Amino acid sequence: MPLRHVETVPTPDGCRADSRLDVWEVEGRRLSVLRQRGAFPDICFDHGLLLAARIEDGVFPEILATISHDVDASQGLGTGTVDRIQGAFFNRLSRDVLQSCSDDFRRGVEALARGCFAGLTAPLFDATAVEHACVAIDTGNIATGFEHLRSYRSRSEAYAHWRNYVTQAWMTTAWGRSYADAGAGGAFDDVPLTEWLDRGPGPGRRRAGMGCTGLWAAPDLTADGRGLHARNFDGAFFSWNRHPVLSLIDERPANPAYLRYAAAGTAGLIYPGGINGMNEAGIAVSLHQMSTVNFTVGDGRGRHDVAPYVQQRILREARTLDEAVDIARDRRHFASWTIVVSHAPSGQALRIELNGSEETRVGPGRPFADTYVHRVEPSAASDRLVQTNHFLAEALRERHDFLGDAHFTKTVGKWQETRARMRRADGLLSEAVSAGGLDTERALAMLADHGDADASDATRGFGRTICKAYSLASSIMRASPDRAAPSDQFWLTVGSDDACTPGPHTPLAGFALDWEGLGVTPVGQHVASTVSPGALTAMRHYVAAFQAYERPRQPDGALFRRKPTMEELRTLRRIALGALDAAVAAAENAGLADPGFRYIRARLRHEAALVPGEPDRASLLAGAAADWSALRDVVAEGQVPVTGWERARILLLSAATEAARLEPDHADVQALHGQGVAALDQVAADLFGADGRVHQDIKTWRKVAAAILADGADAALPDIDFVTVE
Known part of the structure; x- marks a missing residue:
């Protein structure tokens, strides 16, 4: 069944931006193309309003259920036996991170919640839950770092600092205990705080993210002369591909200097450009998650932003690689990430490895202390590049014992896995470039590859493979070097049923982008056939x-x-x-x-x-x-x-x-x-x-x-x- 337009959804009267939602179908699976012009908060409101039913049926409940399962303390997320300390920790953590983000981002979060609730008669979650979900990608990094400190550096000054943070979260009503207990009064002496701190914040901290593989090849290395920026998005939010969304966004009504951009995400994603996307200047980006014990919850002054929103700002504002690096340096960061940025006109790409941290201080004091340490390390530019989930910059690189390091992979298996994926992807990319046949279809085959570099390239279903059983989605961005008359394309995988994994094996739908009209035209579809x-x-x-x-x-x-x-x-x-x-x-x-x-x-x-x-x-x-x-x-x-x-x-x-x-x-x-x-x-x-x-x-x-x-x-x-x- 060819890629076809199904319908244009009627735009509700309450929309605040110029928004249009189109539904497309490929091989019986549907995706949304959401075109939006307006200021960021208005775009977020319309996203929530137009996609409300999909948000409630998609990945959003999975994010909230994950938080609730770990916390088990929220009437806003569900009910159950209350672990009040856990609830207090996550409640304060989310509030601190959100309050430390830019006004622009926070207004977007608030608008998404209002738009979503305007589109639902009986929503399954409240505004606090929306806030938690919107910052969960970085609070998860912080919680993992805290657990790692507890497990391996429990005698360090850094752990003592964050232990005090948890204690304050528990004892200070202003920062909330759990959702269920906030404002209830009392010291809750029956809850064994010391025992909780000794055992850590509970199960689930291994995180099933951190499996994304990306690659870039310059226009003169591809078969059709377009740059190729490809990426697998891996994780454990299995509903991600149930309601995929291709967003085309124009924020120039708020600032004429902004650029139009396109991005692949899912219903409810407040920062669609924070996963992967491209802009009208030929810049493309993808985000890769790292682990660290150097992190911060911010200072409450709006000087930080979650990493995906920083990446979306690159799409919105950067015309060159240097400008992309400047934007990454402009904001403060909560934890560790790598942003891969490619630029088709110059035929170059680089990785921006970043980390934010706080010089921890033991003892009582203000919840925030301006002791922020900023590190952004851009790599040299290259005409081809592969990225997985470990740092390469010497200043940030993990040393294998990691007791004296900021960054780590928690298990030996993960230590091997990210490096095996990188070797395999690098080899496949070099082979394709040498053969002169690198195009969209071959790039999809690379994203759907199941060879294990640590097992003589034997076929594996998951583990040390580029494509895994639980790979959620793939995107391939094809940017033209000629920006006077660009012929850009955006390809994304589409899955909407129980057979939607692995994501790189679902249909890949391609669209030509019309930047001036902010529209799309279908250009084809592919399905990978790398395994039986x-x-x-x-x-x-x-x-x-x-x-x-x-x-x-x-x-x-x-x-x-x-x-x-x-x-x-x-x-x-x-x-x-x-x-x-x-x-x-x-x-x-x-x-x-x-x-x-x-x-x-x-x-x-x-x-x-x-x-x-x-x-x-x-x-x-x-x-x-x-x-x-x-x-x-x-x-x-x-x-x-x-x-x-x-x-x-x-x-x-x-x-x-x-x-x-x-x-x-x-x-x-x-x-x-x-x-x-x-x-x-x-x-x-x-x-x-x-x-x-x-x-x-x-x-x-x-x-x-x-x-x-x-x-x-x-x-x-x-x-x-x-x-x-x-």
């Missing part, structure tokens, strides 16, 4: 398991907005295991020799077996043991290439399952444990040298190894990581 339909089926079952585990739904289909009860948890684990059974079977039927499917099933079987009161404990542990045995055979016989890190974890987790089934001193447990420890030591030496300065995750797994023998079935294992497979 059976392999895609396996990946979709895997995503279903991922959703059941990370984004659980209640029997009526609504997302959980509280922590599940123990009985609900058992049911959800069974649902996830059923989907993993289907994934393993589909992968085997398709000849997809990916050990990751069975690895995650073994991990989940082990975890499910140990849920208190689980009646099928013995059979679940037996199933996990069978999976580990099969994986050990794969490793021993060399059936599938695996890394030393994978081998070490398979052996240690085999020992953990056997210790839960038998006894820690059983001969089988001792043998597997010894092999696993030896493999772990080998990884430490091979990857990080023999000087003892290893990645912190190596130390974590050494503690896990000790706990297996000491505690048996009670040994605490790391959280299951569906994203990088640890």
